[in-house]
Amino acid sequence: MPELPEVETARRALALDLPGRTVTEVRGRPVALRRPLEPERLARALVGRRLAAPRRRGKHLLLDVEGGGSLLLHLGMSGRLMLVSDPGPALAPHTHLVLRLDHDRELRLVDPRRFGLAHWLAPGEETHDPALSHLGIEPLDPSFPAIFPSLGRGRRASVKALLLDQRIVAGVGNIYAAEALWRSGLRPGRAAGAISCGRLERLARALQAVLEEAIAAGGTTIRDFAAPNGELGMFAFSLRVYGRDGEPCPTCQTPVLRTVIAGRSTFWCRRCQR
DNA sequence: CCAGTATCCTGCAGGC
């Protein structure tokens, strides 16, 4: 579900409320997420500590604690954070972790498919954790369009696979890869290394634009994404090809294709994308 | 090293 714009939307909502709050209680069960959730370790690390401003790295959130250490969160495919007043609504099914905060608030992690992650990073562990240490460049970094073409050099895999590879670019998923490739007129299945630098730079700029627009719209809600405050993402209305197979391409009216590239559903226009 | 595939898990839509 959540790609960079959805995680950034979540971060911004949390940034309004979390800084300065103290964690008063941690509840959870040792459920098997991507890594086993360790409620007792999280409780030892978090209870009695004040939270600082949340950070984002790729699709990860980092809830820093005053005095050092961070709660590393990843929402996987179906994860969702809820920030509710306490007592809030009944716990949603698949609520794996609850942080009670002072000032009568609760932060809940809900993740039916359990591909997500909630892991305590002690001071110093952040730089070594494999979830973070292998991440590539942030696509919203101003230097990204200049650097991206060199990252594609020599690669025989598809340009779509290049965008989805978190070790190359951190935060792009299936939706925004499709939209950026359509906007830049690039065929998703083309070998990345065979594309000119100029066109890769254009792709990088298109990706920046689509990510920024999606953040401004509060992300994309297809099925169940919502910000921690419950707001739905409005960018679904702006998707041009993702999920639109058979519908006319907004530019040329040719029906949008759905094929499988890099193991994922891929939506594109055979006429506009070369 | 690189690229492609299988796998983890639940929920839901669509076909019969």
Next chain:
DNA sequence: TGCCTGCAGGATACTG
């Protein structure tokens, strides 16, 4: 109506 299949916004361990 109900059952079955396939597919879903991700990451990673494995294969060749």
